[in-house]
Amino acid sequence: MNIAVCVKHAVDEAELRADSSGKPQLQGALAKMASFDRNAIEEALRQKEAVTGTVTVIGLGGADQKKTLKEALAMGCDRAVAIAAATNRELDALSTAYFLSRGVQRAGQVDLVFLAEGASDTYHGLVGPMLAAWLDLPFVGYARKLAIEGGKLKAEVSLDERTEAVETSLPAVVSVVSEINTPRYPTLLQIMQASKKPMEEVPLESLEDQRAPSESVRVMGTKMVPTNRKKVIYEGPAEETARKLVDALKTEGMV
Amino acid sequence: MTGAGALSPTESEKHLIRSGGSAARLLALNLFRDEHRRTLDTIYGARDAEAYASLLGAFAATLDERVAPESKRFDAEAGGIATSRRAMFEQGLCAMPFDSNGGLSLPFGVYCLAMELAGAADASTAMSVGIHNTVAEGIFRFGSDAQRSSVFEDLIKGRRLASFSLTEPSSGSDASNMSTLATREGSGYTINGTKTFITNAGEADLYLVFAKTGDGHSAFIVERDNAGISFGPDIPKLGMKGSRTAEVRLQDCRVSADSLVGAEGRALEYVKAMLNASRIVMGSICVGIALTAYTQAVRYSTQRELFHQRLSDSPVTREKIADMRTSITAARLSCMHASRLKDLGRDFASEAAQAKLLSTEMAVEVCDRAIQMFGGYGYTDSDVHRHWRDARLLTIGEGASEVLRGLIAARELSAFR
Numbered sequence: 042m043n044i045a046v047c048v049k050h051a052v053d054e055a056e057l058r059a060d061s062s063g064k065p066q067l068q069g070a071l072a073k074m075a076s077f078d079r080n081a082i083e084e085a086l087r088q089k090e091a092v093t094g095t096v097t098v099i100g101l102g103g104a105d106q107k108k109t110l111k112e113a114l115a116m117g118c119d120r121a122v123a124i125a126a127a128t129n130r131e132l133d134a135l136s137t138a139y140f141l142s143r144g145v146q147r148a149g150q151v152d153l154v155f156l157a158e159g160a161s162d163t164y165h166g167l168v169g170p171m172l173a174a175w176l177d178l179p180f181v182g183y184a185r186k187l188a189i190e191g192g193k194l195k196a197e198v199s200l201d202e203r204t205e206a207v208e209t210s211l212p213a214v215v216s217v218v219s220e221i222n223t224p225r226y227p228t229l230l231q232i233m234q235a236s237k238k239p240m241e242e243v244p245l246e247s248l249e250d251q252r253a254p255s256e257s258v259r260v261m262g263t264k265m266v267p268t269n270r271k272k273v274i275y276e277g278p279a280e281e282t283a284r285k286l287v288d289a290l291k292t293e294g295m296v
Numbered sequence: 297m298t299g300a301g302a303l304s305p306t307e308s309e310k311h312l313i314r315s316g317g318s319a320a321r322l323l324a325l326n327l328f329r330d331e332h333r334r335t336l337d338t339i340y341g342a343r344d345a346e347a348y349a350s351l352l353g354a355f356a357a358t359l360d361e362r363v364a365p366e367s368k369r370f371d372a373e374a375g376g377i378a379t380s381r382r383a384m385f386e387q388g389l390c391a392m393p394f395d396s397n398g399g400l401s402l403p404f405g406v407y408c409l410a411m412e413l414a415g416a417a418d419a420s421t422a423m424s425v426g427i428h429n430t431v432a433e434g435i436f437r438f439g440s441d442a443q444r445s446s447v448f449e450d451l452i453k454g455r456r457l458a459s460f461s462l463t464e465p466s467s468g469s470d471a472s473n474m475s476t477l478a479t480r481e482g483s484g485y486t487i488n489g490t491k492t493f494i495t496n497a498g499e500a501d502l503y504l505v506f507a508k509t510g511d512g513h514s515a516f517i518v519e520r521d522n523a524g525i526s527f528g529p530d531i532p533k534l535g536m537k538g539s540r541t542a543e544v545r546l547q548d549c550r551v552s553a554d555s556l557v558g559a560e561g562r563a564l565e566y567v568k569a570m571l572n573a574s575r576i577v578m579g580s581i582c583v584g585i586a587l588t589a590y591t592q593a594v595r596y597s598t599q600r601e602l603f604h605q606r607l608s609d610s611p612v613t614r615e616k617i618a619d620m621r622t623s624i625t626a627a628r629l630s631c632m633h634a635s636r637l638k639d640l641g642r643d644f645a646s647e648a649a650q651a652k653l654l655s656t657e658m659a660v661e662v663c664d665r666a667i668q669m670f671g672g673y674g675y676t677d678s679d680v681h682r683h684w685r686d687a688r689l690l691t692i693g694e695g696a697s698e699v700l701r702g703l704i705a706a707r708e709l710s711a712f713r
Binding site: 108111112115226227228229230232233236 | 347350351354355358362383386387388389391392400402
């Protein structure tokens with residue numbers, strides 16, 4: 042089974058800081074593989090290991106993205122395609138999906154394309170379905186469980202208030218949620234071996250053709266959303282405060 | 297304790313005190329990345345430094361997720377490090393410094409920086425793993441081919457846990473004075489004696505036991521399920537509470553001749569060689585402990601307000617920060633220098649002793665200052681005194697400071713005679 046996984050070298054949301062005016066300091070911010078991408082890679086590896094085949098990891102970004110692609114190779118992907126974009130080039134979801142689709146085509150005939158439900162920094166969740174549209178393949182979004190049976194893909198997908206069971210033919214594009222699996226940690230040996238695995242660099246300009254969409258979205262600005270915590274403290278004997286806490290959590294709809 | 301309202305910590309400060317600085321820990325591990333790259337750069341050159349730093353970065357990320365969040369609990373519950381030890385084993389930490397039989401052929405200095413990270417994430421686990429790997433080092437260097445391809449490979453892959461059984465109730469630093477006796481009987485040996493303060497005792501699958509044989513001393517591999525070996529209860533400790541420490545009791549313990557490591561009568565030579573390497577590792581663990589306490593204290597100082605200014609704005613605090621930082625850097629470089637000499641095949645006994653002496657005493661001092669920076673909270677409900685308690689052990693174990701000073705001075709004086 043040949044599988045492609047699309048990953049993003051994203052701003053580390055846990056380390057993001059705002060300046061005094063509340064604007065996030067994106068310049069020089071720490072970046073890492075987008076959190077849920079590890080679930081997408083894990084699922085691709087599990088599906089491959091259940092039979093045989095290859096997993097190609099595809100990234101689109103600046104030179105820094107090689108760190109994320111190497112991490113994917115260390116986890117067990119067989120080869121990487123790095124679509125190299127100039128660091129100052131901002132791509133909207135439609136263009137990102139287009140160039141990733143061209144990257145997927147470089148992986149050869151694929152049976153499955155995996156990606157995360159959304160990137161952990163921007164979390165638009167748009168690239169998955171758009172990628173499927175560019176590749177003209179069926180799309181299964183928010184998969185939390187999946188199996189390949191009789192040449193078909195059967196998936197359980199997480200929607201807001203319910204879970205749906207869906208089935209589709211292969212090849213298909215699948216976006217996964219983090220509940221689908223627990224990603225593996227690469228060992229030091231795997232990390233060392235990853236540098237010997239093939240990584241193809243493709244300049245983004247070489248993929249631009251008549252079908253490439255023009256930029257339709259322009260980012261006007263980015264702001265941090267302030268989170269106001271309630272900071273409630275219950276004082277008294279443990280049993281009493283525990284009961285108060287549980288009641289409060291129930292009132293908030295947390296449990 | 298401060299009583300005046302103006303001097304009481306705010307809610308967020310209280311949170312910082314009680315949280316044990318889990319966020320600070322993450323910050324600590326992030327801080328390491330650039331520091332390690334810069335240190336590696338000066339020793340191994342930019343290209344290798346980049347590769348080593350990315351390995352260490354990946355290792356740090358695993359520790360951040362799988363080990364560091366549990367560290368406070370290990371101390372409170374005095375145990376439970378098996379899963380964090382497994383995480384380090386699975387990553388391949390123990391295979392790093394060995395160049396065959398499944399080793400990763402990485403420089404000893406890179407292994408020491410990994411042990412520094414391990415020490416920063418959880419000192420008890422790091423010490424347990426470090427001592428385990430001292431046994432691996434001994435079997436790798438002095439063991440038979442058969443021991444290398446079976447026992448050694450099991451150890452560096454973490455399939456079995458080892459324990460270094462040297463100290464006795466009446467012989468610690470003076471190992472030659474041990475009373476455990478191994479007598480040759482038929483095709484094997486019978487061992488009798490008691491070892492104490494043994495890390496991993498009872499949990500380990502195999503024990504490298506040192507005993508007197510004739511005029512000399514010998515080392516034996518004794519399996520946990522061997523008849524005649526038993527273990528005392530866990531010995532309560534001031535720090536390093538996550539790791540298990542107990543007696544190893546040997547009563548008519550029969551082992552085969554294949555259990556002998558190296559040549560009969562030469563074990564004290566092996567002990568010295570093993571401890572030389574281990575001392576650098578213990579020094580590195582202390583650098584990690586110190587950096588964790590330092591990071592927590594500095595972070596606290598930037599948030600705690602006192603006399604209408606941040607603690608970190610006070611010149612007295614700044615002096616502490618500068619001194620702590622400088623001594624941490626010096627200790628790390630001392631460990632790296634001894635590591636490099638080891639890799640180059642030079643004599644490094646004195647440098648290893650210096651690295652351990654400097655790093656362990658530095659860690660106690662830095663952790664002590666960190667407690668001071670937290671004030672009354674440092675002595676009570678913060679987590680920062682744990683690091684002091686952990687570091688304190690390592691000025692005693694694996695070569696007490698007094699023994700190390702004696703060794704260093706003897707080497708120095710010999711040049712003047």
